[in-house]
Amino acid sequence: MREAKLYKNFGDHARCLVCWRLCKIKDYGYCRTRVYKDGKLYTLTYGNISACENRPMEIKPFFHFKPGDYSMTFSTYSCNLDCPWCQNWHLSKTPPRESYEYFPPEKLVELAYKNSNGVCASFNEPTLLFEYLLDLFPLAKSKGLHTTMVSNGYMTPKALKMLREAGLDGMNIDVKGDEDVYTLIGGKAKYVWRTAEEAKRLGIHLEIVNLVITDVNDREDDFEWLVENHVKYVGEEVPLHFTRYFPAYLFDKPPTKIEKLEKAAEIARKEGVKFVYIGNVPGHRLENTFCPNCGKLLIRRYSYRVLENKIKNGKCFSCGEKIYGVF
Structure with a gap:
């Protein structure tokens, strides 16, 4: 311990x-x-690693942070929220093992340095690896690796600041829905938006994801609420991903209708969000990145692969528009 x-x-x-x-x-x-x-x-989580796999940035999803790169992605156990539709329930619903093979941060950084471009805490809620990340991130940065996390955003401002000071580069925050949804899973939406707002203020690269769940958060009112808060707290330039849900854990509702995702994306674009994506629908047009100024195709994707990237020095190759992100 x-x-x-x-x-x-x-x-x-x-x-x-x-x-x-x-x-x-x-x-x-x-x-x-x-x-x-x-x-x-x-x-009980320090070096208590449940999974470790080299994965593309796009699968997390990060679409505006080092497109085409890979990151050594790792996790521990448990969670601080309780989503009945959790996709990684076999990790998030398991308490940390009190007897385990210790996986030191130096070993993970060595593994990443040999095989990848960065490290990413994901799968279960990475906030629970807090102390481990405080030691891991500086080691990773010293080797020229980028550092990211995929989080539910339910961390305190002090914890976020300490992670940033340790070297956190990028953060993907999964916003579940409005206060009714957070009541269901044991949290409060206002704290997640506060984390997102603070992350952007601290200079952490940020992307927002909303898993659109059938009969939970898939009404137009839900999308309007999400987009309104997105623009209010993090601004129009931060990418917003609407991701298709599939049945998992305790939830057996049918997969999200694609037209629901398209309606969500339409609402976001009308409200001025510059980069809107649809996830878990391979081959959909909104897997791609377009210039918000001239409309040119900048990054062409299929599923988790980058097929073409025309962003030059962080700008549109055609009109010179600055594109939010780390390229």
Whole structure:
């Protein structure tokens, strides 16, 4: 066990300050990755790696961060929210193993340096790897690797700032839906938008994803709410991905209708969002990146592959429009 980095000690319990649950912990916190013992709060996830795989940036999805690159993608266990449609439930619904083969950050960076372009915390909620990431990111940066995470965004501003100071380059935040949706999964939407707003302010590359779930968040009102908040908190230039849901874990509703995704994208474009994408629909036109000024095709994709990239020095090859992202 490693002592946690962000908590307050009250003698007979601790207050965890990593995520917005702000758990009062006398034994285990909600996510069961923090334990109070002998007057200190410890993390059970340090080096407790559940999966590790070299994956393209587009699968996360990052469409405006190093297109075509790969990242050594890794995870631990558990989650701080409770989505009944979770795609990675076999990891997120499993508490951390208290007996495991330790995977040091140096080993992961070495693996990434030999085989990839960066490191990415993903699969389950990476906030639960907080202490590990604080040590991993500087090591990765020292080797010239980029550092990203795919998150539900339910971390505190202090935790986000510490991750940025450690070297976090890019962040993909999955916004689940409005306050009704977050009530269902045990959170509050306002905290996620606050994280997104703060990430952009700190200079972290940001992309927003909305998994459109049949009969949960697939009404026009839901899309309008999402787009309104997207423009308000992170602005028109931050990419917005509407991703198709497929049945998983406890949810057996049919897959999202493609016309629903197209309606969401239409609403976003009408409200001025410059880069709108549809995900999990291979071959769809809105897998591609277009210049928001002249309309030229800039990046052509199929599924998770980049087939053509015409962005030059971060600008449209045709009209010179600056394109948001890290290219």
